Amino acid sequence: MDFDNTGDTELSELGEFGLIKHLTQHIEIYQDSTIKGVGDDAAVIDNGKMETVISTDMLVEGVHFDLTYVPLKHLGYKSVVVNLSDIYAMNAEPRQIVVSIAISNRFKLGALEELYAGMLLACKKYNVDLVGGDTTSSLTGLVISITAIGAAKKEDIVYRSGAKESNLLCVTGDLGGAYMGLQILEREKAVYVENPKLQPDLEGKDYILERQLKPEARKDIFELFKKLKLQPTSMIDVSDGLSSEILHLCTQSNVGVELYEEKIPIDPLTNDTAMEFNLDPTLCVLSGGEDYELLFTIDIGDYDKVKNLPDFTIIGHITNEAKGRLMVARAGSVHDLKAQGWNALLKK
Amino acid sequence: MDFDNTGDTELSELGEFGLIKHLTQHIEIYQDSTIKGVGDDAAVIDNGKMETVISTDMLVEGVHFDLTYVPLKHLGYKSVVVNLSDIYAMNAEPRQIVVSIAISNRFKLGALEELYAGMLLACKKYNVDLVGGDTTSSLTGLVISITAIGAAKKEDIVYRSGAKESNLLCVTGDLGGAYMGLQILEREKAVYVENPKLQPDLEGKDYILERQLKPEARKDIFELFKKLKLQPTSMIDVSDGLSSEILHLCTQSNVGVELYEEKIPIDPLTNDTAMEFNLDPTLCVLSGGEDYELLFTIDIGDYDKVKNLPDFTIIGHITNEAKGRLMVARAGSVHDLKAQGWNALLKK
Numbered sequence: 001m002d003f004d005n006t007g008d009t010e011l012s013e014l015g016e017f018g019l020i021k022h023l024t025q026h027i028e029i030y031q032d033s034t035i036k037g038v039g040d041d042a043a044v045i046d047n048g049k050m051e052t053v054i055s056t057d058m059l060v061e062g063v064h065f066d067l068t069y070v071p072l073k074h075l076g077y078k079s080v081v082v083n084l085s086d087i088y089a090m091n092a093e094p095r096q097i098v099v100s101i102a103i104s105n106r107f108k109l110g111a112l113e114e115l116y117a118g119m120l121l122a123c124k125k126y127n128v129d130l131v132g133g134d135t136t137s138s139l140t141g142l143v144i145s146i147t148a149i150g151a152a153k154k155e156d157i158v159y160r161s162g163a164k165e166s167n168l169l170c171v172t173g174d175l176g177g178a179y180m181g182l183q184i185l186e187r188e189k190a191v192y193v194e195n196p197k198l199q200p201d202l203e204g205k206d207y208i209l210e211r212q213l214k215p216e217a218r219k220d221i222f223e224l225f226k227k228l229k230l231q232p233t234s235m236i237d238v239s240d241g242l243s244s245e246i247l248h249l250c251t252q253s254n255v256g257v258e259l260y261e262e263k264i265p266i267d268p269l270t271n272d273t274a275m276e277f278n279l280d281p282t283l284c285v286l287s288g289g290e291d292y293e294l295l296f297t298i299d300i301g302d303y304d305k306v307k308n309l310p311d312f313t314i315i316g317h318i319t320n321e322a323k324g325r326l327m328v329a330r331a332g333s334v335h336d337l338k339a340q341g342w343n344a345l346l347k348k
Numbered sequence: 349m350d351f352d353n354t355g356d357t358e359l360s361e362l363g364e365f366g367l368i369k370h371l372t373q374h375i376e377i378y379q380d381s382t383i384k385g386v387g388d389d390a391a392v393i394d395n396g397k398m399e400t401v402i403s404t405d406m407l408v409e410g411v412h413f414d415l416t417y418v419p420l421k422h423l424g425y426k427s428v429v430v431n432l433s434d435i436y437a438m439n440a441e442p443r444q445i446v447v448s449i450a451i452s453n454r455f456k457l458g459a460l461e462e463l464y465a466g467m468l469l470a471c472k473k474y475n476v477d478l479v480g481g482d483t484t485s486s487l488t489g490l491v492i493s494i495t496a497i498g499a500a501k502k503e504d505i506v507y508r509s510g511a512k513e514s515n516l517l518c519v520t521g522d523l524g525g526a527y528m529g530l531q532i533l534e535r536e537k538a539v540y541v542e543n544p545k546l547q548p549d550l551e552g553k554d555y556i557l558e559r560q561l562k563p564e565a566r567k568d569i570f571e572l573f574k575k576l577k578l579q580p581t582s583m584i585d586v587s588d589g590l591s592s593e594i595l596h597l598c599t600q601s602n603v604g605v606e607l608y609e610e611k612i613p614i615d616p617l618t619n620d621t622a623m624e625f626n627l628d629p630t631l632c633v634l635s636g637g638e639d640y641e642l643l644f645t646i647d648i649g650d651y652d653k654v655k656n657l658p659d660f661t662i663i664g665h666i667t668n669e670a671k672g673r674l675m676v677a678r679a680g681s682v683h684d685l686k687a688q689g690w691n692a693l694l695k696k
Contacts, residue, residue, distance in 0.1 A: 040508050041437040042403035047395035055390035056480060058448035062487040089389040100406035100493045139410040145448045145493035160388050
């Protein structure tokens with residue numbers, strides 16, 4: 001991205017319309033269905049015969065991100081990705097986003113440009129059009145609200161409510177990394193606050209830092225489902241902890257579950273870092289969140305389609321609702337799964 | 349709306365999921381096209397053969413509203429209405445909204461309920477479905493971000509860019525009232541801060557206070573256009589000042605304009621209140637904003653369709669771009685129209 005040398009411009013010099021014009025000049029259109037993007041009262045999207053899928057997420061400074069250690073470009077990228085992840089979790093293709101930003105005057109133009117550059121990078125990677133938004137001032141921190149719009153054939157959409165008894169419970173990738181990356185960043189921030197001269201110790205932690213700072217949505221899995229002609233019976237993305245996501249599927253599908261602790265995919269670095277922090281790696285996965293992997297159920301007849309795929313792990317199976325929502329621990333003991341999702345409202 | 353007697357519940361007692369469940373329990377579905385509302389990763393909307401129109405707006409405490417004098421129910425209502433207004437300004441029918449709210453723990457549950465009650469009241473009045481959202485915490489003030497989705501036949505959508513030379517420039521209703529209502533509220537707040545025992549003096553100001561606190565979007569005009577078989581050539585809603593909205597139409601249509609000051613519709617109460625504040629009523633209209641009327645251009649051949657409609661006023665006509673964007677004042681003098689829209693980023 002080739003930005004002008006205007007990074008230090010005060011936002012008030014540009015004015016609202018000047019700012020919008022400046023920020024939107026690099027927007028490109030990738031989707032045929034985008035009839036009209038930014039610049040009118042509303043964007044216009046052609047839908048043909050598809051169903052529209054729409055999701056929204058809000059990120060608040062000091063609650064969802066800490067600008068002490070999150071670069072703005074990464075923040076912009078991530079804020080788009082977490083919304084697209086919700087659309088993929090419906091087995092739909094994200095096509096457009098609208099973005100609202102509230103920003104205080106402690107930010108200069110360069111900061112907003114970085115944020116936008118990250119958002120546009122995500123748009124390019126995921127082939128999504130930024131078609132509208134609102135930019136306004138805030139008295140304090142930065143707030144980003146993104147709405148993503150996707151499309152899918154009616155028969156392809158996967159809800160949380162379709163899990164059936166004897167279905168296999170699967171997850172993509174590995175879990176807990178984003179949470180451990182956050183622990184590293186928080187630790188190094190605390191060190192820095194104590195002694196600003198000390199360099200942060202991030203060595204060897206690249207993978208989990210990237211999981212936290214630059215997560216990806218599983219577009220590849222959405223495409224793989226199409227290729228395999230595999231239709232999950234239910235699906236959700238792992239934005240909160242695994243435990244709370246499994247409970248969402250069970251509650252909406254009126255089923256029980258048996259989750260096997262030993263099957264949960266955890267990267268060795270995640271595991272070792274948890275140990276370093278005296279944390280139980282499984283607990284980090286169950287409650288940690290922000291991995292943006294896909295959690296889904298499939299018919300047992302589809303087992304052959306997934307059994308040799310390196311990026312899919314079968315972690316349990318769906319049972320009758322009366323059997324409850326259980327985790328079978330490594331030692332063989334059985335525990336009730338509890339909702340321990342990242343709870344924004346308890347964080348303060 | 350029949351809320352439980354839970355208004356004083358601390359938000360942290362409910363938890364994130366409990367809060368969402370509590371707030372969404374009263375949501376009703378009015379639109380056949382709403383396949384799936386809240387409760388999954390994304391909402392699902394059936395589009396048939398229509399085009400989708402989408403708009404988003406963010407309202408920030410201390411910037412767009414002051415809870416000292418804005419009741420939360422009114423705020424919820426207004427936050428929906430301003431988004432629907434953008435959809436009507438495309439000559440499209442709003443059908444769904446998604447709502448994101450960031451709220452600090454100084455608010456109790458009762459406050460959020462009031463906000464939601466206002467939003468759902470607007471949904472009911474405008475026949476719009478609330479189909480999703482995000483509720484999160486904020487370290488300070490309240491932030492509301494709403495995305496509205498509408499539908500229209502391709503040939504019915506009206507852009508800002510279609511104004512042509514010799515078109516008539518029209519506006520609905522009257523202008524400047526919302527701005528004068530705000531002046532009254534700000535004055536009474538200042539009095540209250542000085543002496544909390546004094547009662548606010550709002551007598552006789554009902555109309556302009558309602559224009560500010562409980563604006564309506566012009567659904568009736570959208571319906572009237574259909575009935576009259578009248579297709580505006582360009583359209584925008586008056587959310588900023590009239591001057592900035594006219595300039596948007598001119599810039600995007602590459603045309604000039606002649607606006608006649610004497611034709612601008614101003615309610616007598618707006619006029620008198622402006623005088624009371626030693627303000628020029630025309631300047632209040634040109635720069636004030638928040639009236640949510642529709643500003644549009646029509647072919648001169650459609651004059652007969654609008655000439656006797658009490659709620660439409662012809663305030664000027666479109667000229668060649670080279671003639672400039674002009675206002676002919678009452679005295680006959682001619683002035684350049686300047687963008688003096690409400691500038692969120694200069695407000696601080």
